[in-house]
Amino acid sequence: MPNWTLKQLESFAWVAKLGSFRGAAERLNTTQPNISVRISQLEATLGVRLFYRDSGSVALTPIGHSLLAHAEKVLLASDEFSQHSIRSDQQAGVLRLGVAELIAQTWLRDYLLDLREVFPNVDVELRVDLTINLREELVSRSLDLCLLNGPISNFNITNIDLGSVPYLWVASPRLALAGSDIATMASHAILTHARNTRHFVELSAHFRDGWEGPIRIVPSSSLAASLQMTLDGLGIAPMSRTLVGKHLESGELVEVPYPWKPSALIFTASYAHTPASFLLRRAAELAGERAARHH
Template sequence: MNLRFVEAYYWVVSLQSVSRAAEKLFITQSAMSSRIAALEDELGVLLLDRRDKQFQLTVAGKRFFTYAQRLLELQREIKAEMGAGTHAATSLRIGAIESVLHSWLIPWVQHMREALPGFELELTVETTPVLVEQVRRGTLDVAVAALPSAGDGLRSRALPAMEMVFVGHRELHRKRRYLLADLAGFELLTFQRGSQPHVALIDFFRQDGLEPRRVHAISSISAMAELVEGGFGVATLPLAAVRQIGARKPLKVLSCERKLLPLPVHVSYRDDPTSSLTRTVVDAMLTHLGVSTNHRKNR
């Protein structure tokens, strides 16, 4: 049995799409369809129900998927035992929100480069909704975002939340401590509308019966830092990012009578029975952040 055809079938089922599976394996959609057809011919059964446009497995297809996963895992174990691919380049598609990029991502990448000399990184920096959808569709292998991805075959782990702070201009905001009423009078900058920081900021003031003068939704930390530097207003940013950017800009963390809610961070990924790379990379990320590597499957 050709295991390339088995792998093709595994990803078609996992991603519930011939086109997305073809994209993941870097082959054409027609080549992917041919591999599935050849596998069906060899097994003597139909695996996919092609009678309508909706993705659906046959009864035989559901049964064979379990065998396909076991076959691919066995192939991976044999290669690991025999030492195959030990020195091969390893590429992984990772997506992250900008808050992570400006905090611990770069030191982690530097560590990975030393630990896995053949590690090749394909990095996407996007908003949480985009990253969650991309890892669900299989266009990313790992996503680090403010929300976990959910779906069959997906796993997620909570990472340490990021402390959020009010940030102003060092020369324009000189008070030692600010009341909520003081902050409500500023032009406020936070992340995109509907995001956790945006919703948390609005609730933050409403709990005290206050309405902010104006809240601007900005998707970029760099843009918010530039606006604060230009005297536009006060931003809510992760403290870790401020410590990095603040070394180059006249930014100041504003002391407030109450603390903002922290920004939750989750790593989401899909287990790959053909390779241990995803698990290795996620484990390295968890270890770097001081989180237990004991994985529990989230379905």
């Protein structure tokens, strides 16, 4: 029988994914020397060299590449075996969750309650941010699971569909808009998302290409702030119906039938599937179930 351990395989997988002994140590809540010892012992047991080490950099050897997939299969089988003997309410630990603000403003509360019901002993560390930042932190493994504008094209990332969110134009009735043509739209401040978002780029291009006069486009990194400014009559904005539905029903906002709208947002629950984790997989599935009920 081989003399390797699951801890050694886990360390091997994380060093390979992060390209760093230090990063693997932080992720596994241990020390860098411990990771080095585990890798050295695994290499001695297998009789092969798994990594090239050069001035702090780490890269898989050809045999390391070929063995990584087998190690991940063993870890996945171990994880699935454990889940058959450990109930969800016995899962413990921390889930580092990143969430786009639109979800945070709509169904995040219900989702967190779902998580607490299924995983009562798992604590959630929450970060609400722009998708561009959440993507980077997920790929670098600073976050475990993200509910964001996806999908993420990365072979290590699994994306679960959370549905699409179309836009509509809204304004405060106090603006008393006389029409919905481009001239009317351009006569008011256009409230939009932050500059480094697809929403802002699309909106800016539309008015730049279709209107020769001056235009005031006011970006904001806070969706809540943009909504409040719209409610206060400080401008008009394309918003999702899920966010402004109650304000339309109350009459605080009215829909502006301007024919062009930014592309609908497509959301995913995205997580790294290697090494395998029942918690991440089930938490992502719960997000899909909650999103389906919300829509």
